[in-house]
Amino acid sequence: MTRTTDQTKMYAPERSQSDADLGFATRAIHFGYDPVGFSNAVQPPVFLTSTYGFESVAANEAAAALGGKLYAREYNPTTEILEKRLANLEGAEAGLVVASGMAAFGTLILSLLSQGDELIVHKTLYANTLAMVEQAVPRFGIKVVAVDLSEPNNLDGAITDRTRLVFFETPVNPLSRILDIAEIAERAHARGVKIAVDSTFASPALQRPLEHGADIVIHSLTKYINGHGDALGGAVLGDAKTLHTLHETGLRYITGAALSPMSAFMILRGLKTLTIRMERHSATALTVAQALEVHPAVAWASYPFLDSHPDQAIARKQMSKGSGMLAFGLHAGFEGARRMMDRLNLITRAVSLGDADSLIYHPASLTRARKSIRKDAHLADGVGEDLMRLSVGLEDAEDLIVDLRQALDVLR
Structure with a gap:
């Protein structure tokens, strides 16, 4: 005899108010988790498992065909709560959490760009992101073009038919300069190019780039979202189709940079404040x-x-x-x-x-x-x-x- 646990309540809590009616701070504490599904535990459980059993070979095959919940690199209930909560706070359709902020950037770039593509970046970037776009990304045949995006019209002459993505930080690390998300997005979208914004310095509590026209947002969860200097993590947030690609290619077999469930738990704790x-x-x-x-x-x-x-x-x-x-x-x-x-x-x-x-x-x-x-x-x-x-x-x-x-x- 087999037994299954219904976890649907964990992700779809029944409330007298709809989630759309709840404020940001309330959603940062409650969204995506219902204690009723877990013996009324107020804090989400930490699922410390590397794999998941299945009821039968047929059930395993059916799960695998749908993307599956078979292995901890690809799925963990604790990290899924964090993904859903962050996506909700940013106003995104979906999210992916990974092992660090650099893992988020690497997963994004290596999943969406291929040999012959072009990536436009702001001229000033976090030191390790700068090292990656100068040294690692070109090794894969991806051309990186640095542009001063403090003048959004500089983008007009930089975009070509091979440009696939525009990436920048705002506020900019370490200068604390501010780039105009809406202006940059308008110019990029006019040429059919997506923009991705690193919003780590602001967090979704202060800035939500998707509301200003961005397509993708990334965060180093290590910083403000966790807030206590005791856990590493990264996140990519955006439309469901793009995030499916990042999960099924980037996380599954390109980077494999899974976030540990304990780190996810700690970041969820930090997110509440x-x-x-x-x-x-x-x-x-x-x-x-x-x-x-x-x-x-x-x-x-x-x-x-x-x-x-x-x-x-x-x-x-x-x-x-x-x-x-x-x-x-x-x-x-x-x-x-x-x-x-x-x-x-x-x-x-x-x-x-x-x-x-x-x-x-x-x-x-x-x-x-x-x-x-x-x-x-x-x-x-x-x-x-x-x-x-x-x-x-x-x-x-x-x-x-x-x-x-x-x-x-x-x-x-």
């Missing part, structure tokens, strides 16, 4: 940016909601708040940045972002260090040797400002 965390990150970052902007040792500060930011109007059009990321440069340049960082007591010197802890790093120092093992390592376009990237955490703003001022005062 995303709304209030992003409000706090944003409020504190604006206060810190305003303090940095007037310090005599600081040459410039870049934060999307500063009055001095060149893209403030675009930021306010497509973001509800400015997020916790900012960049600033010092009159003392490279050496001054190093001296200043070493004097910090509260803010942690680290390369990640989006944690409860405030984190700071100096891209130029890291790039110089990498040259010893990678001779072609270089800073992204627009990133100077004076640039510092600060991920403002959840500490009290005044404590952060005191720490920054005492570190900066040595440079006066």
